Amino acid sequence: LIILSCSKKNPPRDEIPRIKDVMAKLESAIKDKNAYAIDSLIIAEAYNNGYSSQTILEKVFLNSNDTINFSFGKREFFYTDDRAVVSVTILLGNSSPGRPAEVTMVKVADRWLIKVFDLK
DSSP, X not given: OHHHHHHSOOOOTTHHHHHXXXXXXXXXHHHXXXXXXXXXXXXXXXXXXXXXXXXXXXXXXXXOOOOTXXXXXXXXXXXXXXXXXXXXXXXXXXXXXXXXXXXXEEEETTEEEEEEEEEX
């Protein structure tokens, strides 16, 4: 058992910039309320589970129109070879305490795509 667990390699570190790039694109698309850009980052099966650009925008900006000060804060992520989970805090405005969110991504070929976007 110990030999098997030691033989498993950690996922390659070159995936970190790719995951961060998807999150930067998502942050920019949400700030701009660019549904097409958000849709380009979502895996097709996510739509069957109710995740789309429209639902993401509705959840993020619920009861707020402050897009100028929108950002992701407190980013933490964990990943394997083909799955990543990014925990962020959604900030709207300077006085916003933030709302926790979790983004789950899957790797398809060489591309990371969003499968789940959950606000906590």
